[in-house]
Amino acid sequence: MTDHPLIMPKLGQAMEYGAIAEWLAADGTVVRAGQAVASVESDKATFEIEATKSGVIHHLAGVGDEIPVGEPFAMIGEGAEAQTGGAYALPTDGPAAGAAAVQPAAPAAAAGAPAGVSADRPLASPRAKALAHRLGVDLLRVAAHRADGLIVAADVKALAAAGRPLASPKARAVAQSLNVDLGQVAAHRTDGLIVASDVEAAATRARPAPQATVAAAPAAEAGVALTRLQRVAADRLSRSWAQAPHIVQMVEVDAAQLASASTALREAGGRGTLNDLLIKAAADCLARFPALNARFAGDRLVPLGEVAIGLAVATDAGLTVPVVRGADQLNLGEIAARTRELISAARSGRLSGGQVGGAGLTISNLGAYGIAFGTPVLNLDEPILVFVGAMEERPIVRDGQVVVGYRTTLSIAYDHRVVDGLAAARFSRALKTRLETVAELLPGPATPPAPALADRELRVSSQADALAVQVRSARHAWTVDEPAAVGGRDAGPDPVTLVLGGLASCMVIAFKLAARRRKVPLGEVRAHLTANPEGKLTGAAIRLEAWSSAPEVDVRKLLAPAKATCLVHDMLRPDLPITIDLDVHPAAD
Amino acid sequence: MRTITYAKALNEALDESLQADEDVIIYGCDVGRWGGIFKITGGLQTKYGADRVFDSPISENVLVGAGVGAAVMGLRPVVELQFADFLITAGDEVFFKAGMWRFMHGGAFKVPMVLRLPSGETGAGPEHSACPEAYVMHSPGLLCCVPSTPADAKSLLKQAIQSDNPVMFFEHRRLYQQRGEIDDDAPLIPFGKAAIRREGRHVTIVAWQMMLNRALKAAETLAEEGIEVEIIDPRTLAPFDFDTILTSVKKTGACLVVEEGYRRLGVGAEIGARLFEEALPYLDRPFRRLAIPDVPISSIPALVNRIIPTVDQIVATVREMAA
Amino acid sequence: MRNDVLADIFRKSLLTRVFEDRFVKLAMEGVVPPLLHPGAGQEVAQIAAIAALKDDDPVLYAHRGTGYMIARGVSMRAMLADCAGRAGGTNNGKGGIMHVVDTSKGIFGESGTLGGGLVISVGMGMAVKKKKTGQVVVHFFGDGGSNRGTFHESLNWAAVQKLPCVYICENNGWAVSVPVSESTAVENIADRAHGYGIPGVIVDGADPAAVMDAVRTAAERARSGQGPTLIEIKAIRLRGHYATDPQDYRADAAEVAKNDPLETLRARVISMGLMTEAEVETLLTECEAEVQQAVEEMQASPPLSPEAAFEDVMV
Structure with a gap:
């Protein structure tokens, strides 16, 4: 197959969907690589998307369709074969593009059979197929809501959504029997797992509430349709507010x-x-x-x-x-x-x-x-x-x-x-x-531009009225202060705490790097450092906790190299007693 | 009702079995004149004679293999290995001969033998400290008892001796001096029937022998926090009473297995797999296991205690599960 | 030695040879798996040893050959059925030729792990001793099996208990492809008997009378409560380790074939006037017919139900 999908790119950190605002290249026409073919709206802005390849474009979506990031919204085929349209001319999920040049009905649909679906090869839109493939959904399990039996992306999404929240099997069973949407259930456990009691609590909360009182428009008014930007903004504001x-x-x-x-x-x-x-x-x-x-x-x-x-x-x-x-x-x-x-x-x-x-x-x-x-x-x-x-x-x-x-x-x-x-x-x-x-x-003669800092080069400044210092390195900035008891304002960690933090962090990082070198699978790593709370440091105890699917003995072997390669540990007084204990917890592969 | 020790219960079971059936014989290292290194067979040679209760050379292969031979010829041998770990020393005889002699000869023989296996850590190092019951549960053709109380120990051992099948009988050394009530008129406990040692509704714990004791202790602490655990003692691992666990997990939605065997592919792994197969819709918490991490058992108490599940670990794990 | 006993040994040895040769052919044809370890060269000694025992003395046989079963009259049809997965076998499809069993004829099976039967024999000896049945437990094994640790544990404890056991090692010089000289420190397996304080006897596997004498003496000693004996039969292996083994590791095959004990016995039977050449030929034809009938009966039996896989695990 030489057909080439055009994928909805992720154009913003928060972008989940892009909507086709306008097709700039009509369905079935020849496009060149680099040519803008569609204008796409995300929640924040409108972008133009270019063809990544020359050929004949086939729309897989219509204007207004929302395409999840990572999914194809058009295919670019080659020459005459593609122009016959057969391969991708199935009905699209949304309203058909007005400019569609070739739009024959799918053979099964044309035959008039409402199902039009063979048991082993369900009729599905390319987008639905792509989505099903990406989400690992078996198309045979997907129920089509359309009368002609064509499975569209929404059908796949509906099925996949049912499996999305992290919920215990029992919670799923309870959700089903109480008719609760797991997507609306909040997990109380810190690991985010929805358990049965969460579902039951959600079901209790969901007692019939008064209908949302949207200021009812006069019945005669049809209302003003929101632009996509407005709809998305409204949705995001509601979610943020809620x-x-x-x-x-x-x-x-x-x-x-x-x-x-x-x-x-x-x-x-x-x-x-x-x-x-x-x-x-x-x-x-x-x-x-x-x-x-x-x-x-x-x-x-x-x-x-x-x-x-x-x-x-x-x-x-x-x-x-x-x-x-x-x-x-x-x-x-x-x-x-x-x-x-x-x-x-x-x-x-x-x-x-x-x-x-x-x-x-x-x-x-x-x-x-x-x-x-x-x-x-x-x-x-x-x-x-x-x-x-x-x-x-x-x-x-x-x-x-x-x-x-x-x-x-x-x-x-x-x-x-x-x-x-x-x-x-x-x-x-x-x-x-x-x-x-x-x-x-304001730019003035008195403030020469600060020269760029090299790695491990620091600049520290402290204002007249406080103990607090601002520290800058080549790529980061932070504040160091003292607690009120010492005369500071506690605007940041004190210097000793900062060094101890560096020690524990460095130990964890060195441990993880050792694991990487030795190819020992490692999940979460935690460190708990304790030291005398005041005065000169007399020693520190670090308890490392690591989760790994590897045998404990293998994980334990990382401790020596980690200690040896921890650069902060190396900086400290050699006679300073620093003990390191390791707890290894089993983790699934 | 009487109160006796687990060790005494075992001794009584052997005594009564020797009394009841002339075909019962007992042998093993030091079981005769000395009454066994753990004194479980004490007094029996004096009472029944050296042709029925006798010492053997340190020859684990022939100890177990001769048990199979004697059993196929109609005796009911009760063989003691001094340490359950030696099950592996006599692996061919345990797994192939005891477990399969009947099968590979098309059912021509019965193999009514009992192998007594004192288990649990002793401080004697990796070859004398294990609870290797998972090996037996894994292998076809063998029954497997793990009694936790004096009453169960006596009842299950008598039942094992009467069984026409080979029985691997794990006695936990740390329980030998534990006392418990025993009802002399109670019928023998059937194989494959678990006991619910404590009822609760939040988390199901499956544990036996020393881990059962620890689970029961943990349950008291947890109860003070309002967490009610249900504790199931399987009593026999083969046959295995999964139904009792299933019923409990349907109620609690959560299961923790605490075992003194090695974690990887241990008894807990089997229980977890069966819950996946048969109880998935009821599981409301991740299945958990506490077991010996996959390292051999040391000989120094501090190192041993580091790897055997503790009451505190059980409490913490259940707390996390019940959250 | 009585002439009729010798003739019977010859007849059974010949039947065994014909049966096993046919088995190898059936293996080549794919009717049975090639798992038989042919006993050609050893059948005369096996049958002579059994002839020295009482019919109810339990036998744990070695993995090479079927002479023990033929000697005790175990059905050839049943043995073939065991191998071909047909109904009517002795072990219900569970053990093939390695685990042929017929307790009514004193055939008590075999351990699949070589030397694994030695430990079983000790317990059997303990049982017959305790039950005072007067039986002797006879365990056959090869030179290969004698190198297992179970040999030491078993002979030691059997000797300590003075069990009514007879241990018969058929030393054919080869453990699969390794010659005894490369696997075994002593020249004679029987020498090891000194280590257990029991008699060690060496006999020629081509001499049925010598074999019978040795076994009879050992069995009498066992029956009278004096304990076990270790008999070493110096044997030869005419075929490969298994039915279709090409034996390309072996240079002595042609030389050994000249000393086939069955041929020696045949010559002796004729020279003694027990049978004529023609009668031997007739006997051979009869044996072939008997084997043919067993094969046909086996093939007429229905295949085992696959559900038999779940049977016989426990009582």
Whole structure:
């Protein structure tokens, strides 16, 4: 077979589906490699997809069809054979493309047999076949909902979805008997396994509730159909609102420097705006709070890695959120250039997949509309959203006198599953401080560009009023502080804890590398380090726990090489007693 | 009702069997004059004579093989191997001769012999410490008893001696001095009938012999936390009463097997596989096993205790399962 | 030795030879698996040894040859049925030619692992001794089997208990493809008897009278409570290890064939005037007919039900 599928690419971190917005090459026509053949909408943006090969294109989907990432939505065949259309001219799952040039009915369907399905070779759409193959679903088990018996992707999905949640067999049986959708059942166990009691609890909760009270439109009105972008946005907002417990902290900011800095920028020739200052300040703060830069994923927090700041941009099609990636590594000018580019792409509907999604913090600036504060809704899977209110003159009390101050209010929403209230407050305060001293960010003769750091080269700085130090390495930044008892503010781990953390981490990494070298299968590895809590370190005890399907004796053999190759261990005083115990737990292969 | 030790119960079973049936003979290393290294056959030679209770050379192959030969000629030999581990020393005789002599000769013979196998760790190292009952359960043609109480020990041993099939009878050394009530009028316990040692609704534990004791202890701690475990003692591993386990797992949805044998392909592996085959719709928690990790058993107590499942491990595992 | 006994040994030896040669042919034809270890060259000694015993003395036979069974009158049809998976065999399809059993004729089977029967014989000896049945347990084995540890354990304990057992080692010089000189430290297996404090006797496998004398003496000793004897029969192996073994490892085959004990016995029977050449020819024809009838009867029997796989495991 020389036919070649065009696969729905994953164009954004969060992209699960792409919808055909427009076919740019009609069904059955000849396309060249590199030619844009379809315009595809994801939840964030619209992309053009190019043919990866020259030949005759056959659509496998119609306009509006949502194609899961990784599935084919068109086939490119060769020459005349493909043009006869037979191989891929089965009815598509969605509405047929208007431009379809060749669309004969499938032979079985044409024969009029409603089933049209032989017992051993079910009639299925190519998309259904591809999906079934990818999901490992046996097509013989799939029931077609269409009258003509054709199995379409939705049928495969329906069957596969039944097997998707991690649930015990008993939980499945209970779910079936109580008619509960396992997809709607929350697992209480930390391993995420849905057990029967979870299903029963869900069934109890699902007592007939009052119908969702959508403000009923007058009966005569047909309603206004949402655009796809709006539908997806609505869905994602609902999920975020329903899943993420929001906390919103409002903090008043002295906006004097913010105002003067943005004026200065404007006067300097448009290299940066208020939004760029906000992005820069937020990025610097987020870089100092890596724990907050994470996504909640059921049983764990997934660090987002880079510092990415989203900026809500209004477009004709709706609100979209382009993202400035690695914003903490960019200077103000670079950020300004990046945002201009992103806003322009957003407004013309040409954002690429890499330009949306996955922000650790999104800024929504509605100050221009005179809104003082708000209760923002987080973007799905993002931990922080900063709503910037209007900047205005307010009466403030200073030195016992009521005076006029230039102020704004930040309404900062946090995903409470990622951030506790105290950590959120620390971040809120840090962002407030940063914005109140934002003039430092302005390019000036006094701040020479920091030279790039080499590996194992560190830069450490500490402000006048605190013990805390900011540490930077070539690719990372972190804060080291002391607890309040020692005079610090506990903004980060103290130096000894940091080194002990390095020791335990290095030991785990060395253990895993040893396993890799010796080809010993290794699952999870944990380390529990204990040491004297105060004063000079007198020793440390590390208990390693490893899960492996290999015989315990093989896993145990990794301990010596791990210890020998742990570079942090090597750095420590040789007479410092450090004991390492290993527990090996069996794990399935 | 009387209260006697497990060792005394075994001795009584042998005594009464010798008394009841002239064809019963007992032999093995040190079982005659000395009464056995664990004193289970004490007094029997004096009472029944050296032609029925006698010592043997240290020759495990012929000890077991002669049992098969004597059995096919109509005797009911009860043979003692000093350590259950020596089952492997006499592997040909145990698995091929005792287990298959009847089969490969088309049913021409009965093989009514009993091999007594004192099991469990002794601190004597890897060849004297195992609970190798899984080997027997794995192999066709053999019955396998694992009594856990004095009453079961006596009843099952008498039953084993009366059986027309070869029986591998595992006695756990750590239980020898354990006392328990015994009802002299109770009928013999049939093979293949498990005992429910404790009723509960949250997790089913299958355990026998020393692990049964530990499971029962763990159950008390767990009960204080509101976790009610059901504990099943299989009593015989071949035949195996899976129905009792199935009934229990239908109720609890969770099963833990605690065994003193090696983990890989052990008794627990078999129980787990059967639950997969026959109880899948009822399983509500991952099936779990506690067993000896796949290393030989050491001779130093600290090392031995590191690998034999403990009460704490049972408690922690059940807690995790019941979560 | 009585002439009628000698003639009977010759007749049974000839029948055994014809039966086994036919078995090999059947194996070549695919009717039975080639698992028979032909006893050609050893049948005269096997049959002579059995002739020295009482009919109810239990026999555990060696894996090479069927002379023991023919001597005791086990049905050839049944033995063939065992091998061909037909109904009416002695072991219901479970053991083939290796586990032929007929307790009513004192044939108590064989261990599939060589030397594995030695330990069984000890227990059998213990049982007949305790039950005072007056029987003697006779165990045949090869030079190969004598190198198993079970040989030592069994002879030692049988000697300690003074069991009514007779151990007969048929030393044919070969353990599959390895000559005795390369596998065994002593020249004579019988020398090992000294290690157990029992008599060790060597006899010529081509001399049925010598074999009978040795076995009779050993059986009498056993029956009278004096314990076991180890008899070594110096034998020859005319065929390969199994029915279709090409024996390409062996240079002595042609030389050995000249000393076939059956030929020696045939010449002796004729020279003694017990039979004429013509009578021997007639006897051969009769043997062939008897074997042919057994083959036909076997082939007329229905195949075993595969369900027999589940039978006979336990009582």
